[in-house]
Amino acid sequence: MSELPPPSPGRVRVTASPRPGQEPAQSTDTYYATALRHAQLRLSLSIAVAFLGVVTVLVLAAASWPLLEDLCPAGLPLSWWLIGVALYPLVLGAAVLYRGAARRLERRYARVSGR
């Protein structure tokens, strides 16, 4: 926008308060960003807590439930299968799940914040 010429002598230019839209717009931006951060944190925490919960249960079960030692599919105790093999797909599944969910949250943020 080009600058207006200075007002003639003896006159005063009357304007509205400077750019009214700007202050609230900035804080809405921060508001949405904070909401996104909190949503991402909730997502991450719930997956982390769920995973650590599974691990803790598995540790306790392997230590105190003889069935996991006695049952031996293909010659290896069940506890070995659960810890040494089955946890890997669980980790990978949780990772894929999280990536999709985090991307959806970011898309929703982009939509509502108009970026």
Place this chain on the structure above:
Amino acid sequence: MSAVVGAVAIGLVCAVTVLLAWRGGWLRRLGSRTTEDVYVAARSVRPWVNASAIGGEYLSAASFLGVAGLIVASGRDGLWYPVGYAAGFLMLLLFVAAPLRRSGAYALSDFALVRFRDDRAARVLGYAVLGVGWLYMLPQMHGAALTVHAVTGAPAWIGPLVVTAVVIVSVVPGGMRSITLVQAVQYWIKLAALLVPVVALVLAFTAGHGGDVLSRLAPAGLPASTQAPLATVSLVLALVFGTLGLPHVLVRFYTNPDGASARTTTVAVIGLVSAFYLLPTALGFLALVSGAASERPDLTVLELPGRLLHGPVGVAVGAVVAAGAFAAFVSTSSGLCIALAGVIGRRFFGGTVNGFRRGALLAALVPGLLALVTSSTALAGVIASIFALTASTIAPVLIAGIWWRRASGTGAVACIVVGAAVCAGALGAGAAGWGRGTMWGGLLGQPALLSVPAAIAALVIGSLLRPGPADAETILARLHTP
């Protein structure tokens, strides 16, 4: 005979490393190296290449030799180590991957500057990275000494010497740009080097015994679990949160083009690393089944092919394993060297290309010299202690910096000091024999359950006493918005 073949295999891996590094960084881009190139490969590494490279430098001596050794030595307790190493990347994905890339940092100490605007915190974080990195390189050197002596019969000090030389020659000229391709190739070398013996041994077993390998062993023949459940939980906590404080892993995230690709990279890493860890687990189990485990558990992977396969096949497979083991030492050491060179170069030598090179030289020489005057113990066990240290120093600072608005530089400094002190104190007390045989004694040996809460408490108190920058909300918005 097998000594010569082993030495040739090791030499071949070192030669391939150096040639790839020079092709990637030196010859092709002669004269056009920028700061972005040497520190973060111009932030242009594709997710799959980057994932292979992260896998390449993450799978260290502890993974390649130590995991099978621990399974042989302690049975089910040993199984938790590879699981923890792999699950660490899940925590990295959940809490760090995308925001850390968006921070635009070159090195961990830069992150402290960007987030806390606190030079003291950046300095302390830099020292923590240096300490962790050098401690982590030491077992790689010990692994190299062990391997060289076991495979070729040569004096053990040749191992650290060769690793240090290869790291210097491949990292110093081209930095991150030159080493990315090397690391990516080395993941696949390591995978193949364990896949070949697993397949060969399973074939030999099924041919020799004409049936189910697994059914030969009664569960009673497996080593009994001796670790208290609380100590196991503490170990897993250390491993999963320790990974996201490892400097050589974090430094790779700065090379992603953006936050979304940092996430894709991490998911791919989890797949690659999980696939890898099934192999040392299988080898450890095969060693137990066949009763051919070595007296020294860390040597199991190296010696198993020679003990169970006869003639030239045994020699060839043994050489493949030795080559893979050296790929592990070299790639992890180079990755750490880059991470440390980034910190040293930016903190002490002004962040220039030449500063990076001087930093790299320093980063590689210190552990190489230290390895000559120290001796090794169980590889995966030592590495687990270092994971506990990072889980209680670097990891909480990163997570708080990324997610908590009030986190401050003072809190970060307090966290690192208290976390390191509690962790080292507990490990020392455990080594001195306090509470041996009790639950508390086990916890002193796996101190994460003590040191991580202490570090977090220090961080929270420090941050509440001296709040961080006033515009923290804006900084966090930049880390979290796409």
